[in-house]
Amino acid sequence: MSRVALVTGGSRGIGAAISVALKAAGYKVAANYAGNDEKALAFKQETGIPVYKWDVSSYQACVEGIAKVEADLGPVDILVNNAGITRDAMFHKMTPEQWGEVINTNLTGLFNMTHPLWSGMRDRGFGRIINISSINGQKGQMGQANYSAAKAGDLGFTKALAQEGAAKGITVNAICPGYIGTEMVRAVPEKVLNERIIPQIPVGRLGEPEEVARCVVFLASDDAGFITGSTISANGGQYFA
Numbered sequence: 001m002s003r004v005a006l007v008t009g010g011s012r013g014i015g016a017a018i019s020v021a022l023k024a025a026g027y028k029v030a031a032n033y034a035g036n037d038e039k040a041l042a043f044k045q046e047t048g049i050p051v052y053k054w055d056v057s058s059y060q061a062c063v064e065g066i067a068k069v070e071a072d073l074g075p076v077d078i079l080v081n082n083a084g085i086t087r088d089a090m091f092h093k094m095t096p097e098q099w100g101e102v103i104n105t106n107l108t109g110l111f112n113m114t115h116p117l118w119s120g121m122r123d124r125g126f127g128r129i130i131n132i133s134s135i136n137g138q139k140g141q142m143g144q145a146n147y148s149a150a151k152a153g154d155l156g157f158t159k160a161l162a163q164e165g166a167a168k169g170i171t172v173n174a175i176c177p178g179y180i181g182t183e184m185v186r187a188v189p190e191k192v193l194n195e196r197i198i199p200q201i202p203v204g205r206l207g208e209p210e211e212v213a214r215c216v217v218f219l220a221s222d223d224a225g226f227i228t229g230s231t232i233s234a235n236g237g238q239y240f241a
């Protein structure tokens, strides 16, 4: 029987590419999203992948959302914590709200999603947790003290949980994408993209969401069973952690 994969923020951008790649690899896939119904329903129609709306920054919403997914598809074997937001501002202008929204979604969201699934994975002796962090969690980025803190936190979470899951057949890994050509990055003004960002990437281009998705498919597989607590940097050579 095929394993079940749940991808947060799985209806758009990198998450959509991950959902599609996992389906193509034979998994039963559920894609969570926050509120963009139009994009999510179009994604569902296009791919046949069911979509589920809830906010990963709410623990209770995660518990209820996961229960629906498991009632429909069966126990979740693979969790991809991909949902993420930016609320960029230089620190002297950053509001407590901008700080809180990013920490609650990009860091606490990992706790909220992983915790309700953890006992089931331990009982079944198998699990794959794949956390989508960021190059900016590795190196820090000005204007992103909130985002960099949350994404660095994701890496600490990954390494700690990997140690707890290892004896129970659960691997926990992170992927740190560099600049990937999704809406999040395309929202950056073109001049900034062409004159400041792309020149910093040795391969000379933005990454493709599918390039991140292929890392996820590998980490989800039985072939990756000896890899845990690790971070894959997919950043075109921009930063060596």
Ligand SMILES: NC(=O)c1ccc[n+]([C@@H]2O[C@H](COP(=O)([O-])OP(=O)(O)OC[C@H]3O[C@@H](n4cnc5c(N)ncnc54)[C@H](OP(=O)(O)O)[C@@H]3O)[C@@H](O)[C@H]2O)c1
Pocket (backbone or CB within 6 Å): 008, 009, 010, 011, 012, 013, 014, 015, 032, 033, 034, 035, 036, 037, 039, 040, 054, 055, 056, 057, 082, 083, 084, 085, 105, 132, 133, 134, 135, 176, 177, 178, 179, 180, 181, 182, 183, 184, 185
């Ligand atoms: N793009 C890059 O270059 C890049 C680089 C490094 C790391 N990353 C990380 O990769 C991940 C995906 O980025 P992306 O560029 O693909 O983002 P995106 O295109 O903006 O898509 C974000 C996805 O996350 C969902 N989402 C946001 N907040 C949520 C919440 N509170 N609860 C549930 N779902 C939520 C969105 O749902 P709706 O559609 O409903 O809004 C959407 O499906 C993020 O964690 C991001 O930090 C991206």
